[in-house]
Amino acid sequence: MTALSPLLWVAGVAIKSLILVLLLLGGFAYLLLFERKILGYFQFRVGPNRVGPWGLLQPVADGVKALFKEDIVPAQADRTVYLAAPVISLFMALAAYAVIPVGPPLEVAGYTIPLSIADPGAGVLVVLAFSSLAVYGVALGGWASQSKYALLGGLRSSAQLISYEIAMALNILSVLVLAGSVRLADIVEAQRSLPYAIVQPLGFVLYLVCAAAESARAPFDLPEAETELVAGYHTEYSGLRMAMFFISEYIHLITQSSLITLFYLGGWLGPGFLHPVAWFVLKVAAVLFFFIWVRATLPRLRYDQLMALGWKVLLPLAVVNLVAYASWAALAG
Amino acid sequence: MSAVKGILKGLGTTWRLLWERKHTVPYPDRRRVRSPRFRGRHELRRYANGMEMCVGCELCQVACPANAITVYAAENDPARPHSPGERYAFRYEIDLLRCIYCGLCEEACPTDALHLTQQFELAAFSRDALVYGRDLLVSPEASPFAIPDGVYPPFHGVTRRGEGEPAGVEGERERA
Numbered sequence: 001m002t003a004l005s006p007l008l009w010v011a012g013v014a015i016k017s018l019i020l021v022l023l024l025l026g027g028f029a030y031l032l033l034f035e036r037k038i039l040g041y042f043q044f045r046v047g048p049n050r051v052g053p054w055g056l057l058q059p060v061a062d063g064v065k066a067l068f069k070e071d072i073v074p075a076q077a078d079r080t081v082y083l084a085a086p087v088i089s090l091f092m093a094l095a096a097y098a099v100i101p102v103g104p105p106l107e108v109a110g111y112t113i114p115l116s117i118a119d120p121g122a123g124v125l126v127v128l129a130f131s132s133l134a135v136y137g138v139a140l141g142g143w144a145s146q147s148k149y150a151l152l153g154g155l156r157s158s159a160q161l162i163s164y165e166i167a168m169a170l171n172i173l174s175v176l177v178l179a180g181s182v183r184l185a186d187i188v189e190a191q192r193s194l195p196y197a198i199v200q201p202l203g204f205v206l207y208l209v210c211a212a213a214e215s216a217r218a219p220f221d222l223p224e225a226e227t228e229l230v231a232g233y234h235t236e237y238s239g240l241r242m243a244m245f246f247i248s249e250y251i252h253l254i255t256q257s258s259l260i261t262l263f264y265l266g267g268w269l270g271p272g273f274l275h276p277v278a279w280f281v282l283k284v285a286a287v288l289f290f291f292i293w294v295r296a297t298l299p300r301l302r303y304d305q306l307m308a309l310g311w312k313v314l315l316p317l318a319v320v321n322l323v324a325y326a327s328w329a330a331l332a333g
Numbered sequence: 334m335s336a337v338k339g340i341l342k343g344l345g346t347t348w349r350l351l352w353e354r355k356h357t358v359p360y361p362d363r364r365r366v367r368s369p370r371f372r373g374r375h376e377l378r379r380y381a382n383g384m385e386m387c388v389g390c391e392l393c394q395v396a397c398p399a400n401a402i403t404v405y406a407a408e409n410d411p412a413r414p415h416s417p418g419e420r421y422a423f424r425y426e427i428d429l430l431r432c433i434y435c436g437l438c439e440e441a442c443p444t445d446a447l448h449l450t451q452q453f454e455l456a457a458f459s460r461d462a463l464v465y466g467r468d469l470l471v472s473p474e475a476s477p478f479a480i481p482d483g484v485y486p487p488f489h490g491v492t493r494r495g496e497g498e499p500a501g502v503e504g505e506r507e508r509a
């Protein structure tokens with residue numbers, strides 16, 4: 001393995017960032033189509049089918065539509081913050097993915113190219129940090145709109161997004177205890193014999209619930225509870241800015257699904273007949289499908305039910321899970 | 334625990350439905366046949382010889398619970414009659430935005446002139462465009478109905494279609 005010259009390294013990071021952003025945006029667009037199709041099938045419908053064969057060009061049409069929608073900034077709004085909030089949301093969502101490896105390092109012409117933009121030792125913590133920072137976009141967007149609905153929606157959303165972090169972090173800790181490392185690649189390699197979904201089924205299920213809440217997915221899609229709020233923190237947003245909030249929510253979902261794949265499903269490991277990256281993508285798609293399936297099944301929870309679930313059920317169970325595996329790890333040496 | 338069981342049961346139900354046949358009708362590529370009693374937009378029919386069946390009696394206007402119909406009757410010119418009766422509807426309007434498609438006007442019509450068709454695609458860009466006048470309501474086609482015997486006064490004229498229209502209709506044109 002040869003060390004890269006600094007210039008090459010910077011160029012590599014730039015190229016990889018561009019590819020990642022394009023992939024994530026494309027992934028978002030087609031995740032949306034995938035979701036609408038699958039939801040349709042769950043509901044006896046065929047879903048989008050007017051644009052392109054099997055509706056495949058629908059994301060393009062949606063994108064064009066979002067571009068040309070009227071962009072309104074409320075007269076009373078705090079302009080700078082109002083305009084910055086969706087950007088913060090989207091940036092944090094994209095940045096969180098920078099440290100997620102989608103496969104083992106590639107060997108090209110003697111160079112080792114890691115399949116993530118950065119591979120810090122504390123990869124897990126970076127993802128968590130960026131995911132948590134996304135709350136700022138939500139809270140600021142709600143505040144800057146100068147609208148009661150948006151403000152309440154923003155507070156609600158922030159309250160939701162933080163009430164899961166602890167249970168989630170404890171679940172991640174159990175994984176880290178088992179793997180003995182904070183590097184995402186090491187966590188995957190540690191699952192060579194058995195994926196952690198089988199080793200800690202309880203943690204797996206708990207994490208699924210937390211991930212749904214973290215990315216504001218049904219049955220925890222409370223930020224935009226249409227029946228109780230107008231639309232939540234993005235009530236006053238329109239056009240492309242609204243789309244940015246929307247995109248970041250979906251990219252959060254992709255990030256969470258990737259994390260579930262890395263933490264519990266053995267990441268890119270799989271029988272050799274497919275490329276590791278293909279295994280990774282397949283597993284992420286399966287997790288995404290699961291979230292859509294849940295959305296098609298469960299009704300939205302009430303706000304207090306969500307809080308009660310988070311603090312009274314998930315947190316204690318996560319503690320039990322952590323203590324069990326930590327003592328087991330300590331005893332086994 | 335019962336909650337978990339319920340969730341799993343729900344997931345099972347949706348999973349089963351995923352594989353069932355879809356019920357979507359790809360309208361407008363494929364249209365289903367509607368019930369013969371379907372009540373769509375109105376039409377004023379003609380007799381087989383081309384004469385209008387409507388005699389401008391205004392009974393439909395009275396019957397309409399939504400006040401959607403406006404009928405102004407005028408005397409027929411005996412030389413060039415529109416209808417076999419003494420009068421005809423020189424102005425006839427239905428506000429399709431008020432109409433509730435109850436069909437009471439159809440019931441009330443003594444000559445069976447007014448008829449609710451199968452046509453339901455009535456989108457328009459303005460409210461005014463949805464107030465249908467004679468030009469849209471009076472069917473251009475003749476229906477297979479013969480003028481009944483002994484009902485109308487005996488001055489059945491010849492059919493006048495395509496040979497210029499009486500004064501009232503021109504007035505209507507100007508208004509539009």
Ligand code: SF4
Binds near residue numbers: 399400439
């Ligand atoms: S269908 Fe009913 S509401 Fe409509 S015009 Fe006739 S009587 Fe009036």
Ligand code: SF4
Binds near residue numbers: 388447
């Ligand atoms: S449509 Fe029938 S009820 Fe209405 S004015 Fe004409 S003849 Fe009379």
